[in-house]
Amino acid sequence: DQQVKQNSPSLSVQEGRISxxxxxxxxxxxxxxxxxKKYPAEGPTFLISISSIxxxxxxxxxxxxxxxxxxxxxxxxxxxxxGDSAVYFxxxxxxxxxxxxxKGTRLSVIA
Amino acid sequence: xxxxxxxxRYLITxxxxxxxVTCSQNMNHEYMSWYRQDPGxxxxxxxxxxxxxxxxxxxxxxxxKVSRKEKRNFPLILESPSPxxxxxxxxxxxxxxxxxxxxGQGTRLTVV
Numbered sequence: 001d002q003q004v005k006q007n008s009p010s011l012s013v014q015e016g017r018i019s020x021x022x023x024x025x026x027x028x029x030x031x032x033x034x035x036x037k038k039y040p041a042e043g044p045t046f047l048i049s050i051s052s053i054x055x056x057x058x059x060x061x062x063x064x065x066x067x068x069x070x071x072x073x074x075x076x077x078x079x080x081x082x083g084d085s086a087v088y089f090x091x092x093x094x095x096x097x098x099x100x101x102x103k104g105t106r107l108s109v110i111a
Numbered sequence: 112x113x114x115x116x117x118x119x120r121y122l123i124t125x126x127x128x129x130x131x132v133t134c135s136q137n138m139n140h141e142y143m144s145w146y147r148q149d150p151g152x153x154x155x156x157x158x159x160x161x162x163x164x165x166x167x168x169x170x171x172x173x174x175x176k177v178s179r180k181e182k183r184n185f186p187l188i189l190e191s192p193s194p195x196x197x198x199x200x201x202x203x204x205x206x207x208x209x210x211x212x213x214x215g216q217g218t219r220l221t222v223v
Contacts, residue, residue, distance in 0.1 A: 043201050043214030093209035103153035
C-alpha cells in the first residue's frame with residue numbers, strides 16, 4: 001500500500017524549458033511535504049518543502065505546488081538546466097512520524 | 112562541515128558473515144535513520160532512532176539490527192546477511208522526525 005506515489009519513472013525535458021514532476025498521496029493526514037534530489041553515487045539532498053497550510057513555495061528556479069483536495073503536489077523547475085538531471089524523490093509526513101518516500105522520478109535535461 | 116558519514120562506501124561479503132555499516136553525524140541531530148534503495152522501489156526505511164537508546168522499526172526491518180548508544184552514531188548491523196540484502200544503503204539524520212534530513216553518501220552492499 002503505497003502512500004506516496006510518483007507515477008512517472010522518468011521524464012525528459014529540453015534545456016531552458018519547464019520540468020514538472022508530479023507526486024500523489026493517499027493519506028489526507030499528511031501535513032508536510034518535501035522534495036529531494038539525488039545524483040548517482042551520492043546521497044539524496046533536500047531541495048524544497050511545503051507545509052499543508054500553504055499551496056505554493058518558491059525557491060529560485062524551484063517551486064512546489066500543493067493541491068490538498070486532489071492530494072497532489074508538483075515540483076516545477078524553470079528554466080531546466082542540464083545539472084538538474086537527477087532522480088527526484090517526493091516525501092510526506094504527518095505529526096511525529098517518519099517521512100514516507102515515493103519511488104522517484106528520473107529527470108533528464110537535454111542540452 | 113555538516114555531514115553524515117557512512118563507512119564503508121562499498122562492501123562485498125558472503126552469505127552469513129556478520130557485518131556492520133557505520134554512520135556518524137556531526138550536527139547534533141536527535142533523529143537518525145537507515146534506508147535502503149532498490150530499483151523500482153525507491154527509498155524504504157529500515158530502522159530509525161529518535162534519540163539515544165530509542166530505536167524503532169521502519170518499513171523493512173527484517174534481517175537488520177541497529178543501536179544508538181551515543182547521539183552521533185547509528186550503526187546498521189546485519190547479523191547473517193543474505194543475497195536479498197544486496198542493496199544501496201543510506202543513513203540520514205535530522206533535528207526532528209519529519210524535518211529536512213541530511214543523507215550520507217551511501218553504502219553499496221553486495222552479498223554473494
